[in-house]
Amino acid sequence: MTPFDYARAGEVAEALRHGTAPGAAYLGGGTNLVDLMREGIARPDRLIDVTGLSTTIEERADGGLLIGAGVRNTALAEHPAVRQRYPMLARAILAGASAQIRNMATVGGNLLQRTRCFYFYDVDGARCNKREPGSGCDAQDGFNRIHAVLGASDACVATHPSDMCVALAALDATVHVAGPQGSRSLPFTDLHRLPGDRPDQDTVLAAGELITAVELAPLSFGANATYRKMRDRASYAFALISVAAAVEMDGDRIADLRIAFGGVAHKPWRATKAEAALRGGPATQQAFLDAAAAEFADARPLRDNAFKPALAGRALAAVLGALTTGDVA
């Protein structure tokens, strides 16, 4: 690890003052950044500890929730309002990492965690455009079981690894950001980028911008929702495919729904095509599979991940089957 200075920020303005300097990085729980620094992938010369900023979860007058960026993953998953009104989010968090890591990880850090592509991590042995722009991508023709099937580019086929972010994509969350030019808010689904020819940029945030909070809009049918994760072992493994879904029924028709997939793209994937295919229609297994097929029509599988579209379809059908028959968990 290259040497660095460490400072705790007591307030946002102080964090920004230090965080906008070249070579500075914000530090959440450190569960991703410390690892990346040890591997030599990240080399900040100054860490600004932002875990003391915005650590509260506030009820909004409209029935939504304002979640501070410093809130730990466990604290968010165990919050009564999240368990009752946004169970999809609680389950997504609980599906991720381990209890120890969830106790350390913050909301801000979870959003900005970097890919788990093996070649991104292999500093000495592999080419990676995300780690070193222009060097090439060894995942395209390599071991790419965990890689993207949607929205990838010739430059990068990495996936975003977060479970929590899949739920946030489905829940129409908003991200609040503070920066040297002032504060701004953006839809969560606009935060992460597709790789294009700049896979080194995971998000649309400018250097020095600080995530201060994530806001959840109220969702009347948010309680009829869940998150399911498919992986190579039953726990403590990243998703091959995951699905977050919420459904509102009107008789035997689907009145409204939200769907997002994890493990399929460079960003958490809001499934707008599948939603459109199902909204107002019947809740049948065939309709669920057809909707997934519509979402994955443009999928470009690689050597090892051709199973993903079909697995995503079956996962969606299983989850929606349960949610539309009232068998939620």
Place this chain on the structure above:
Amino acid sequence: MSLIVNGTAVPAPADARVSLLDHLRETLHLTGTKKGCNQGACGACTVLVEGERILSCLALAVQYDGRQVTTVEGLAQDGALHPLQAAFVEHDGFQCGYCTPGQICSAIGMAAEAQRGVPSYLSDDLSADTTLTRAEIQERMSGNLCRCGAYNGIIDAIQATIAPKVPA
């Protein structure tokens, strides 16, 4: 500024690069806490910070300045093993013992989580009280690997000591 480790104030390292794990093992010579992977993947380095289980390998020691850290060395009271330590002996909760300090600290943290109602990915009802069944313990302890495969004994030890205290 200092960290409080097993009740004793100790200085934080001058070099911010030092992990809490290395600080415990190399500077304080508390070698009970183990280094398995040094990248968050095994749980051998689990310690308790104010009762919450964390991974000391991914923790920068400076970030825990002013906090109360408990390692496996801090669990015995007046020369008597913590009940969970005794249960690990009783139920063969280990073979080589390398993962054991992490397993024990993790299980103590898990008990506190279950007591206060933290659900797990397996919970059918996210708002219900937790019953620490074998399956629940497996899920909640999945952050601690055991290369010797002593899992059955580990779960037996946890069930014998911790599980009964959590309301059904």
